Amino acid sequence: MARTRLLFGLLVVSHCLASPHSYSLLQDRDDAHDVYDYVVVGGGTAGLTVADRLSESGRYTVLAVEYGILEPDGRRGRTNMYNITSVPQVNLNNRTFPVDVGCIVGGSSAVNAQAFQRGTKRDYNNWAELSGVNNSSWNWDDLQPYFRKAIQLGSGPHPDIARFYNMTYNPGSYGTNTSKHSIFATFSRGHSPAVIPLYQSLREYPGVNIPIDHSVGAVGLAWTPRSMDPISLNRSYSRTGHYDGLDRDNYHLITATRVERVVFKGKTADGVEISPRWPAEDHEGKGKGKGRNKGKGNGKRIIKARKEVILSAGAIHTPQILQLSGVGPAPLLKKAKIPVIVDLPGVGANLQDHAYQPALQFNWTSPPPHPEVNTTLPPAETFVFGPGLNLMMGLPGISPARYQSLAASYLAQSPDQFFPPGTHPTIIAGYAQQQRLYAAGMLDKDFAFSATGMGGIPVAAPQLMHGLSRGTVTLNLTSPLSEPIVDYRFASNPLDLEIVAENIKFFRRFYTGPDSTLKQYVNLTLGEIQPGPGYKSDEELKEWLRANLVPSVFHPSGTAAKMPREWGGVVGEGLEVYGVKRLSVVDTSIFPTIVGSTTSMTVYAAAEKAADLIKERA
Template sequence: MENSEFDYVIVGAGSAGCVMANRLSASGKFTVLLLESGGSDARFWVKVPLGYGINVSNPAVNWGYFTAPDPGLAWRSISWPRGRIIGGSSSINAMAYVRGQAGDFDDWAAAGATGWHWDNVRAVYDRMETHCEITPTGQTTRGNGPVWVSDLSDQMSPFSKNFLKAAAEVGYNIIPDMNARDGDGISYYRSTVRGGLRWSSADAFLRPAQRRPNLSTLRNAEVAHLTSLNGTVTGVSFLHGDKRKNVKARREVILCAGAVNSPKILQLSGFGPAQLLRQHGIPVVRDLPHVGQGLQDHLAVSYQFHAKEPTLNNTLGRTIGKLFAGARYLLTRKGPLAVPVNQVGGFIRSKADHETPDVQLYCNPVSYSLSETGQTIVDQTAGYQLSAQPCRPTSRGAIEIASANPLEAPRITPNSLSTPEDKDTALAASQILQKLARTKSLSTVTKAAKAPDLLALDDAGLLEDFRNRASTVYHPTCTCRMGRDDQDSVLDARLRVHGVSGLRVVDASAFPNVTSGNTNAPTMMLAMRAADLILEDAG
């Protein structure tokens, strides 16, 4: 980085930051600097789709956050992996591509995020995506966007058909694609995979832009705080190696550091709840009470079973199987290693009279355990897993700095299951898993349940087990949410921080409410539309 002044400085090369870097540099009119705290994504297990189980516990690519003890989850402290690498969490996630339900975005607009209703965001999705689909006559593509969304059903485990049969037996719709307008039902998951490799936001957006002379990217840059003058953000102060550096932004600083780190950086810079800032000796530039507040995340509970038919365990749980799968992948980019862990799932209603689906399912043809360090250990004998996630929790938590030291992790307080509605939906999600497990389609291929036995639990036991074992699905959002004014939110509908010039936040922290499903797709969509707004404002 030779220059110390750019038109735009983007903090974070994750799902949103890579989009912003591409779009703001595309015209050649503006100089852009992209700062990333992590290193290169050129790692074998980052690129291999089934490497998810390794990445999620690898401290070299992961911030390694843990929550504060959560009373709603039996006072457990939960691991919260967040990507610290080029591509951010899109380089370590499970690659499920889920737009979310139409009502999610209409709710955004109703919360004050004017213009973010479904019809508008659907158009952004449409121009962002290229779909690789399996048809009776072979593989075909639809669309010409940079984000590759692949149907990998032809490579999935034959056992996964049992999940579809069980869902139909319960009465759920079997649909071709959960991202369709009426995506109420169960299908094979679509994944951000291209040619047998993970297709992260860095692959889709950053890589094509890197040769542009007006785009600079700096890795291993730890942002300490934003610089400001008279309420206007003027640049960024960061650590690079053992040196403190400063860079100026002629137009804007754009925070794309994620739902944990964007509020952390704002608070360290004097933008946040005045009482919190003063507690840590940070001068208050602007009192913004909602910075770090409103945190929402998805929780899921999982149950595993020993199977009578072969599953991925028969390959991945045995040395000889791993060798054959590895050789096949290296030669063809196909096979078990080329398919992400989530194979079947979708959105369903826990009760028929619900206006919209309120539970998301994940059904995976593999069983495993986790080591003390969080590494995945695949069982040697056949097994499978059923998981359920309440879609739209109403509980809200907070992200708050623990000190004025930028190298210290913030305090993450999820406040899980703190409302009656969330407890009810958690129970309903577990009851749905019981219904699936009891179907003829699954019971006939099940040898026994792994502990705890899902079918032996009554309602009280289900809720207690949810508290004792449910964990994050890695979807933190809403900590710098869009809204009407600084009394209910952090950002306006154009992602500008209320009452502050030269600063926007563009990442999942800007969501007014968490979307129903996986958050990588809506985060990239949000950044695509945010770039439109920024370029429009720049004339």
Template sequence: MRPTASYKHRRTDVTIRAIMPSLKSTVLVVLSATANLVAAWPTVPKYAQLVNRADQVSDEYDYVIVGGGTSGLTVGDRLTENGKYTVLVIEEGEFHDVTGFDFSRMYNITSLPSPALNDRSFFVGIGKGVGGSSLVNGQVWLRGTIPEYDAWRTLGGSKAKDWDWNGLLPYFKKAMTLNPPTDEQVENYKILYDQSYWGDGEIQVSFSDGPASEQTMILYEAMSKVDGMTTPVDSGSGHAGLYWYPMAQDNVNYMRSYARTGHWDDLTRANYQMITGSKVSNIVFGHDMTATGVTFRTGSDSAILMLSGIGPADHLAEAGIDAKVNLPGVGANFQDHSYIPFIGYAWGIPPNDEEPYYGPGSGPGAHPNLAAMMGLPVITPDKYQEIAAKYAAQGAADFLPSHYTAEQIEGYRQQQLIYAELMESDNVVFNEMMLSGPGGSVQNLHPCSRGDIRLNTQDPESEVMVEIVKFMRRFMTTGDLAQYAAVEFLPGPEVATDEDLLGWVKENLIPSVFHPVGTTAKMPRKWGGVVDEDLFVYGTKKLRIIDSGIQPTLIGATTCETVYAVAEKIAEKILAKAGHGAKKN
């Protein structure tokens, strides 16, 4: 092992990013006073702002951001725009010129066996490299709906202010630019869009430029006639329904637009630097739990908050760590979207000789992308109220692990009350169907399970997925599509009853669509929360978290767009508190 070097950082408001317990994802924390940094050994520089030797790390910065991912690069860009602050980004991964899903650019995370899913284990995908998960995701560009974000305000308790749809919309607009579809696309595919929901941010989103298939348009027409289905004026309007959605790509070369291209590449600011191949191992605290620094080095550690003494005290004691702040919510409240990869159909009477395609399309010549985002009243009009009532009546403590505290149980109960209401709304997305060929994947975007909550095979979450499969069956075989005599081959007609479907779901459901959130939730401490309304960690000073971990509940959409908006919102708060607004340069 090569030697390390130590540096003293004396300026106030030092900012770092750390790894979330359980998720190995990254968070942003704001520190103050003196910071002790153990620098990583050199890596090969590719961009002007990279420092490639330990002795090139300055002896002081205004902000140190640990984790050059979606949030980290966004905040780093904003904090250096006005030229008044110096920023160092510490990134565990490396620069990758090739983007997209690849295990070499992701953390190696595998879940423990899940008893409720036949003891299967699952891969949890999180990006590792400059750009974070925006480097490797599917580029699908979706927002949640108005009630889904308004739930965050409710879950903030009495002190909640602007964590709702209206409070986040300006930051969606600040983060990204929508390149509109062509006139031909609007005419041929009925693409609706409204630029009032978009702005002029660095992240470029565009509709794919290839042709949509005739089969996709057949599915569009059929889905548009489903009872309760609507067609929103824009995919980002905060409303569920049937719409074409853009991808995170430019509209010239149709290349991926992500945190690195938007908030690092082509910037030549001397006050914005990065060192890669390095990971923060712990946070250093001074008196009265004021965060004063970090230690980082080459190699990998995990669970930085817990290693720093912030988390469940009994669990920390088992690991031989003195608890500085007893926060049982650290690492709890884990959530992810669940999905079934494929419900298989073949046309009995093919509408044409096209070969069906599946999945989102990005890049030059790719097909435009169509989705049906629907609530339970659309999925199961006869049962959604029954499911909501059954869920509301459950005792949270009956399904939570025995080590959960009264505060954590109450926090889940508050989420439960909100979800029971959301289940009855037609503007809360429980199922996402990407439409291109017969059948396809189905997703439950509002799972009821949280972290290590034990799944009950008769719980409403299982019922929801069963009802989603039944919706697919009705959609493919009735109405406009009946003429094509679609034949189901997966799960197959022999899986007929609800009990049969439940067993099939348990064997085929994947509980991670690589959208993990919630383990450092923005909720009151009395409800098991970890950060307050300004994303400061309870029981500490000058310590903030900014990432998907703060989301108290999932939204019914991919999470990347929301991560950008949260980063923009908090960067503005940081600058406002410091007395300096941002400016372009």
């Protein structure tokens, strides 16, 4: 029997069966109450954060519903990931790609690579401009208190490591609450001396800025922390920070449970309809000791919400649930034979992600010499992850000769030029606003278009941080409850490939150009390994990218954007869904534009802010 994997659920703590986690979990979904104050759909990065904050006063009852199960963190093939594949990407030689998001209590924060960054000042100030209001509280300055509330500094770099690697950081960017119920940003104690000559060469390279770290909202060469507990050195994520050990009678979590739709009374969200993830006959076999909820039957059930339903199912499943609930583009819903509650064209539009190319590689003659690094750390701690060196670049630094002409070319495009025929006018209007801001960002050295984790060998795999194309997430019309149709539409705007080609040319110059201090160590006779000497011109590089580039680093965003409704927005300043009552969205879906960094830290901050907004209107 085919498994349909709809959505992210949530968490809860109750007073039922004891578990090995020092708190208890609702072991039987039928033990969930009929009514809660808040029902949170999705037990991931945002969902667990919101559920924790709404339940912490004890005034409100909260149910979190999670499609995944409670199990150890860490990525293990498909066992704790959704099994979704994109449609063929016509501009990438019709290749398909995995759409990887976490299917586990903790969501993608339980399975990501733990890189912990925030975007630039311009990223969040763009959010405020895209609010369409003069007094938006979603700008850089207003969000910083929520970053400090959300993320605590576990520890800075070890003094020995900091001295050898010139590590600097800004303690004021983080909070100082070191309780176990925190999300920690911790600088790695690991090191690789071979990265030192690379760091020194980048420091001296034209156009490379050196901020104290990336938390201050600037791009450049800096050391970044990881989402890591400072004592155990284990992953710090939404489950450890916002679920484990809370033990609140007013906070329940059910797992292995699908939310099929939001239930409306008129245009007011009244609750959610849930069903088991697995058929009834599988409950015992799949549920033993792994936090998988059993039920007394295989039927559906409605759980009501007195105050709000909060969708935190992620940028892939939140729009799917909205569409299944009758909130979305009316033509799509009618084709799926779903009664239209609200015609909201932006639901599932505006999909964005970061893209990456396979590593640019060169042959060494001999590796550049590096100093010995002696530390007082115990041997077991000296190689925990790498040192976390990241280079983020604006377009002026990547392409000093072409950035102005690229910005002018982008600004000259008609906003509807690269959208499919029939795209709703509100979506075009919203993209026109994004186009205006991105064209200005192309001229800004502190608006990231490239990000690269740096190692100690001649390898660089830059990511495109602000792509110009927009994709979609829509219902599968032949089977609406199965996984949605995901189309990144990457390179539908051809300037995406132009910019990535400029990234490649930047690193070619860095390793082998006239300003390179590493050129003496590169074997110019054997040449470049990848892409290789056969790819020199822009057209040749774009040909290689069409065959090799990957349009996702698993940071899907934007599919229920916080923008005005007339710009294709889905939620307003308070994250409430337009056209209905008592329904809000809190996850990467709300990002009007993707941030130029990994997304998890921003999700935590946004969820902290969202919890305050929700409590204010309680």
